[in-house]
Every structure is written in structure tokens, then in C-alpha cells.
Amino acid sequence: MKRWPRINNMRHSLSGKLVLLFVLMAFLFVIFVGSGFRFFINHHFKDNVQPHIVKYLEYVLADLGSPPDPQRARQLADELNLEIHIINQQQQWSSQGQTIDLTNLRFKHSHTVNQRQYNLVEYEGSEYLMAKVDNTTLLFTVPRLRPERGTLRGWLPFMILLLILFLLYHATRRLFAPIETIQAGVKRFGQGDLNHRITVNRRDELGELADNFNGMAADIQQMLEAKRQLLLAISHELRSPLTRAKVASEFLDNEKQKSQINRELDEMEKLIEELLETERLTTRHTVLNKTRQDLNTLIYEVINSYFVANAVELDMPTDAIKIEIDATRIKLLIKNLIDNALRHTPADASPPRVTLQKNVNDVVLKVTDQGPGIDEKHLPHLMEPFYRADASRQRETGGYGLGLYLCKIIAEAHDGRLSITSRTGEGTAVTVVLPC
Structure with missing residues (x-):
């Protein structure tokens, strides 16, 4: 199929199908008309033409005499454009100088006129009318009645x-x-x-x-532009009071209340950011700002920016792994995965591990934690928006159920995929596969 792409395209193109349909209908029409025409010609030849030809040869036989005169046969062959053969015990004469072996004649059918039998025979691809006069056999043909085969x-x-x-x-x-x-x-x-x-x-x-x-x-x-403007307006209108609230909280004397309020405001700001980003990515018309980036560098940048005080194990190759990605959104994906792993890792457990592997056709990013794990019944729903395996929705378990959903959308926007595996009591692993 790959060796003949043009032929393959013709098979599936509308114009190719129309031509094929035309050829099929023309072929059936030719078969139908040709069969009917051939049937008509055969019957017309047998009923109307053949008797005249035989009658015509009757006059030729009478003109040749009995026994047939070869000199008169030569004159008639030249005048009438006939091929005449005279065969008896004394001689075998031909107007073409050709010798015919009567034992190799192939009989086709016969016709009787005036008690004389005429046989239609074939010899070496040519058809002859054969008649017998006393002890002499005569064969006649009209060689240019049909076009020669094999010609242009x-x-x-x-x-x-x-x-x-x-x-x-x-x-x-x-x-x-x-x-x-x-x-x-x-x-x-x-x-x-x-x-x-x-x-x-x-x-x-x-x-x-x-x-x-x-x-x-x-x-x-126009509708998408209006939607974009609406998102920008919502983002501005929601972030502005949050910023004012943060500034106002700095004037509180109670440090515990200030810290709690700032934590709540950070959670609210993160929720707004995830909601807006999710809304942007769920449309098919989102254009990613793709550039060739090194995933190793992006992971280090995320850890140095957000998790410098946390313990995170890294298992990455020393060589750069460069692929075409939207750096801002991939960094958001990495941040959410590491943050989710840290949130579910107990203080006495091993730190989360970030693994990066380069394959022939893709790159695999895997974030593993040693947390309590997730019940198998929750796994199919973890990447649904606002779904949380923790029904109590305690704040220390974190989030609003948008983080993994947003990571899934970012991976799919890059023609990749995200999967989750987990066992209760053994931890959870989130794997992202991105094409090279």
C-alpha cells in the first residue's frame, strides 16, 4: 500500500469511484449490446447472407467446368479476389500456391443447395467453403472479408x-x-x-x-474570541479581590490566622488557574506554543521553583531529551504530578521518585509515591473533573479534583496519554507518555 500511494488515493477518491462506475456500466453495456448484435448478425448471416454466398459459388463452379479448369480458376481468382484450391488424384492446384492437407481440416457446419453439400471448414486460421464436383474437391475463401488479427x-x-x-x-x-x-x-x-x-x-x-x-x-x-475575552475578564475579576485580600491579610497581627488565610487564598488562586487552563485546553481549537525543549531542564526548573524544600528522587538520563512541547503547560503538568505525589506521601515514607525514559518513538515521564495507595474501584474515575477518592474532602488530603484531569488534558493536547496504577498500601504511579 505504501509503495503505491497514488493508486491507493485513487481507490478512495470520489472521482476514481465515478470513473470505475462508468467503466463497469460501459463494460456491461458493451457485453449486452455486443451479445445481442452478435446474435442478430449470426442469424442474419445464416438466413440471408449465407444462401447468397453459396448461390454465388454455384455460378463459380459452373464457370470452372467439370473437371475444373485451372486456367479459368486463375482468371476468376484474380477477377473476384477469391482464393481457390482444386484438389484431386491428378493434381493439387492453388491460386495462392499453398498446399492444403485435407486431413487437417476442421469441420464447422454444412449447407446444401441443389443437392450439393457445402461445408464450412477451417485450416490454419482461415475459413473455407468446401464443395465436391465428381472426384475433385474445391475450396473457396474471401481472405480480406475480415480484418487481420494482430494489426494496429x-x-x-x-x-x-x-x-x-x-x-x-x-x-x-x-x-x-x-x-x-x-x-x-x-x-x-x-x-x-x-x-x-x-x-x-x-x-x-x-x-x-x-x-x-x-x-x-x-x-x-467570533464566538471563540468572545469566550477568550470572557475568560480574561473572569480571570481579572477573580484575581483582583484575591490580591487585595492577600495585601489586607498582611496587616493581621495573629500569625496563625494570617497563615491560614494566605493558605486558603493560595488554594483559591490555584483553583481559578486550573479552571481557566482546563477551559482553554478542552477545546479542539487550542493552539499550543510548541518549541523544542529539554525535558530534563524543565523538571529541574519545576523542582527549583516550587519544591526546593522537599525531598524528590530523580532518575533521569544524563543526555538531553529534546521534544516539541508547550513548555509552560508541560511544566504545569510536572508541577501538579509532583505536588500530588508529595501530598500523599507520609513523612516517614520514601520520597516521591521522578523517572524519565527515552524510547524510540516516545518519552515516558513517571512520578511514583509511597503513599497509602488508591482503591482499585476509584482508578477509572481519578481523571474525571472534581472527582476525589477521599470522600471526606479533608483539606490536608488536598485539592479540588482538577489536578489529574488537567494533566490528562495537557498530555492529550500533545498527542500523548496519561495512565494511573495504584495498589492499596503500596503507593501510586502516574505515567505520562509523550511522542517524540
Whole structure:
């Protein structure tokens, strides 16, 4: 299949299917008409033409005399464009100088006129009418009645048919060419290029379809832009009072209350950030700011920025692992996974481990903790928004149930995947696979 991509595309293209349908219908039509025409010609030849030919040969036999005169046969062969053979015990004469072996004749059918039997026979690809006069056998044929096989004239209809099919295929390809343009435009728009519009200079249904798509694309772009502006407004309106509340908390004299209020405000700010980021990534039209980044460097940056006071084990290769990613969102994914592992790791347990592995076609990031683990019944739902295995929702177990869901969306936005494995009492491992 890969060796012949053009043939494979033709098999699945609309124009190719139309040409194939035309060829099939033309083939059935030719078979039907040809069979009927051949049936008609055979019956017409047998009932109308053959008796005249036999009667014509009756006059030729009478003109040759009995016994047949070879000199008169030569004159008739030249005048009538006939091939005549005279065979008896005394001689074997041919107007073509050809010797015919009567034992190798293939009989086809016979016809009787005036009590004389004429047999249609075949010898070395040529057909003859054979008659007997006394002890002499005569064979007649008209050699140029049918076109010779193997000549260019015989192949000419097939060559014309191939030319017609070739022109028909390219005509249908040209007729349906806008479909490929529309398909490519829809794909680009679906991949996030909201400014793309389809240009089809046609006034038929395909041109109307392209215009309708462009109108729909403009409406969608306008709605998404309104949604983006709304998110920016919500982000500003929610963060502004949180900032004022943080500033006001600094004037509190009770350090315990100040610390508790700041912790609550941080949780609220994190929730707002996760909600907004989740909303941005759940749309298919999100455009990632992908650049070639070293995952080793990103992991170190996250740990140095957020977890410098925490113990985290690292198992990463010494060589750089560079792939095309959105650095900001991948750093958010790494931060959420490490934060989630630290939150569920008891103080007396081994610290969480971050493992990075480079394969042929992908990169595997794995964050493992030695926490209490998760019951198997909760695993299928952990990546659902706002789902928490801890039904008590105590704050020390942390979060609002958006962290893993957001990590899953970030991984899928990079054409990757996220999976969770856990055993009660043995800890939990979250694995992210990203394509190279």
C-alpha cells in the first residue's frame, strides 16, 4: 500500500469511484449490446447472407467446368479476389500456391443447395467453403472479408477507449477538485488555524459549500474570541479581590490566622488557574506554543521553583531529551504530578521518585509515591473533573479534583496519554507518555 500511494488515493477518491462506475456500466453495456448484435448478425448471416454466398459459388463452379479448369480458376481468382484450391488424384492446384492437407481440416457446419453439400471448414486460421464436383474437391475463401488479427487497426478501438477513460478520469478530477481544497481547509481549521478560509472559484454546489463553511468559520472564530475575552475578564475579576485580600491579610497581627488565610487564598488562586487552563485546553481549537525543549531542564526548573524544600528522587538520563512541547503547560503538568505525589506521601515514607525514559518513538515521564495507595474501584474515575477518592474532602488530603484531569488534558493536547496504577498500601504511579 505504501509503495503505491497514488493508486491507493485513487481507490478512495470520489472521482476514481465515478470513473470505475462508468467503466463497469460501459463494460456491461458493451457485453449486452455486443451479445445481442452478435446474435442478430449470426442469424442474419445464416438466413440471408449465407444462401447468397453459396448461390454465388454455384455460378463459380459452373464457370470452372467439370473437371475444373485451372486456367479459368486463375482468371476468376484474380477477377473476384477469391482464393481457390482444386484438389484431386491428378493434381493439387492453388491460386495462392499453398498446399492444403485435407486431413487437417476442421469441420464447422454444412449447407446444401441443389443437392450439393457445402461445408464450412477451417485450416490454419482461415475459413473455407468446401464443395465436391465428381472426384475433385474445391475450396473457396474471401481472405480480406475480415480484418487481420494482430494489426494496429484491430487494437485501435481499445486504444481509443483507454484515451476516453483517461480524459474522463481527469475531467472528473477537475470537476471534484474543490472537494480536496475544502477537505484540506476543514482540516486546517480543525487543527486550530481559525484565520484560514477556503478559496474555491466555483458557482456550483461545491462553491456554495465553501462559502457556507467560510461563514460558519467566521461565526465560530467570533464566538471563540468572545469566550477568550470572557475568560480574561473572569480571570481579572477573580484575581483582583484575591490580591487585595492577600495585601489586607498582611496587616493581621495573629500569625496563625494570617497563615491560614494566605493558605486558603493560595488554594483559591490555584483553583481559578486550573479552571481557566482546563477551559482553554478542552477545546479542539487550542493552539499550543510548541518549541523544542529539554525535558530534563524543565523538571529541574519545576523542582527549583516550587519544591526546593522537599525531598524528590530523580532518575533521569544524563543526555538531553529534546521534544516539541508547550513548555509552560508541560511544566504545569510536572508541577501538579509532583505536588500530588508529595501530598500523599507520609513523612516517614520514601520520597516521591521522578523517572524519565527515552524510547524510540516516545518519552515516558513517571512520578511514583509511597503513599497509602488508591482503591482499585476509584482508578477509572481519578481523571474525571472534581472527582476525589477521599470522600471526606479533608483539606490536608488536598485539592479540588482538577489536578489529574488537567494533566490528562495537557498530555492529550500533545498527542500523548496519561495512565494511573495504584495498589492499596503500596503507593501510586502516574505515567505520562509523550511522542517524540
